[in-house]
Amino acid sequence: RKEVEQDPGPFNVPEGATVAFNCTYSNSASQSFFWYRQDCRKEPKLLMSVYSSGNEDGRFTAQLNRASQYISLLIRDSKLSDSATYLCVVNRGTSYDKVIFGPGTSLSVIP
Amino acid sequence: NAGVTQTPKFQVLKTGQSMTLQCAQDMNHEYMSWYRQDPGMGLRLIHYSVGAGITDQGEVPNGYNVSRSTTEDFPLRLLSAAPSQTSVYFCASKGQGFTGELFFGEGSRLTVL
Numbered sequence: 302r303k304e305v306e307q308d309p310g311p312f313n314v315p316e317g318a319t320v321a322f323n324c325t326y327s328n329s330a331s332q333s334f335f336w337y338r339q340d341c342r343k344e345p346k347l348l349m350s351v352y353s354s355g356n357e358d359g360r361f362t363a364q365l366n367r368a369s370q371y372i373s374l375l376i377r378d379s380k381l382s383d384s385a386t387y388l389c390v391v392n393r394g395t396s397y398d399k400v401i402f403g404p405g406t407s408l409s410v411i412p
Numbered sequence: 413n414a415g416v417t418q419t420p421k422f423q424v425l426k427t428g429q430s431m432t433l434q435c436a437q438d439m440n441h442e443y444m445s446w447y448r449q450d451p452g453m454g455l456r457l458i459h460y461s462v463g464a465g466i467t468d469q470g471e472v473p474n475g476y477n478v479s480r481s482t483t484e485d486f487p488l489r490l491l492s493a494a495p496s497q498t499s500v501y502f503c504a505s506k507g508q509g510f511t512g513e514l515f516f517g518e519g520s521r522l523t524v525l
Contacts, residue, residue, distance in 0.1 A: 304471075335513075337514075342500075342519075343518075343519075344502055344516035344517065344518055344519055345455070345502075345514075345516055346516070347513045347514070388454065388455070390514075399457055399460060399468075399470060400445065400457070400460075400504075400506070400514060401457060401471070402447070402454050402455040402456075402457075403454055404452065404453060404454035405454045
């Protein structure tokens with residue numbers, strides 16, 4: 302079993318739709334969690350960190366459920382520019398432990 | 413304003429050849445890492461380092477070698493390239509703490525024939 306798993310996708314949604322991505326992690330010692338965005342053939346970039354209390358950044362909302370070892374990302378009012386691959390990222394153990402990426406979920410927002 | 417710099421951006425090798433992918437960062441980050449990305453596989457951690465002189469294996473370390481003699485540099489060596497190592501390689505670094513953001517280089521596209 303992979304340490305970090307995500308919805309396989311791809312997700313194809315119309316502009317203005319709300320879409321949710323799910324991620325699960327297997328190592329209960331994991332300490333910090335992130336969502337990264339990767340555009341085609343580019344390097345990944347941080348979208349947002351994920352906190353236990355949940356956090357929101359404009360149209361994006363991230364949630365963490367430590368008991369279920371589950372992370373989610375909600376995108377409201379999807380834009381064409383949201384088309385990308387979304388990567389769930391887990392920082393295990395101490396602050397200097399491995400940073401593990403999920404396989405990613407592809408999103409295409411259609412006009 | 414360099415951040416993380418990887419070279420070369422593109423490389424074609426023949427099976428059995430060796431090469432080194434270079435990675436340098438100017439942010440004084442202690443943590444540096446190498447990932448490879450294959451279609452449908454996401455980024456898989458090859459090796460990482462938490463400071464000069466300290467390295468450890470990631471998820472897919474076989475066939476790769478690393479060293480960390482300075483804070484700034486973290487080269488990745490392929491000792492005897494194989495077609496299975498055809499991939500896009502990313503170097504990344506981050507500062508201290510759980511909330512440290514990973515900063516990536518632009519990637520190196522390697523093809524092994």
